[in-house]
Amino acid sequence: MLAVRNLNFGYEKDKPLFKGISFEAHEGDIIWLRGPNGCGKTTLLRIIAQLIEADCEIYYEGRNLTDGRQILSQLSYIPVEPYLFDYLTGQENANFIRALFDIPEEQFNQEFGRMIDGFQMNHALKQFVQEYSLGMRHKLYWSSVLARKTSIILLDEPFSSFDPEAQAMASQMLTDRAKAGALIIFISHLKDLSREIATRTLEIQNGLLYESSKEYAKKEAENYV
Helix, strand or coil: CEEEEEEEECCECCECCEEEEEEEECCCCEEEEECCCCCCHHHHHHHHCCCCCCEEEEEECCEECCCCHHHHCCEEEECCCCCCCCCCEHHHHHHHHHHHCCCCHHHHHHHHHHHHHHCCCHHHCCCEHHHCCHHHHHHHHHHHHHHHCCCEEEEECCCCCCCHHHHHHHHHHHHHHHHCCCEEEEECCCHHHHHHHCCEEEEEECCEEEEECHHHHHHHCCCCC
């Protein structure tokens, strides 16, 4: 279980973004994090990923993660813009990510190969990433980072650069990971797809966090996500 307790944060002292919010997330959850633009969705993911320091307590499997390092080995984060090197090929970028996270080679080759095949990206692995479209960059980054098979997966607009076929492939990947016990939290403006795969919906409004039922989320998603 992941728990965030009493999160207070703002980029400006007199303009709090979060006002003491708390929530819990469990193995197998697929959580759609939504709310108006600028409400702090990306910031919340980055706080959980230990990329931003904030006034809060984060617990994972009952342990208070005061320095955050304990959670990083169990967490994968896919941002809006993938962290890739333009001057390296797709395969070289994948190899770098494998080495960076110390992913066992056999595991990496199996998982990376399966996802790259599914995304039909084998033909592009020898190309320099500077030649890639944004969708291709995301497919490469997905396949490389998720080869870690971590227990927590955070994703910021993971489907927006994909065509419908790739969206279906990616959503099935996440569903399969959740069934295997992973906790997934994602942000997306694709309402129909998000409602289809999410098991829970958390909504940020005016610095507070609310849980929405599927029926409420379906009704209100026409206004904003």
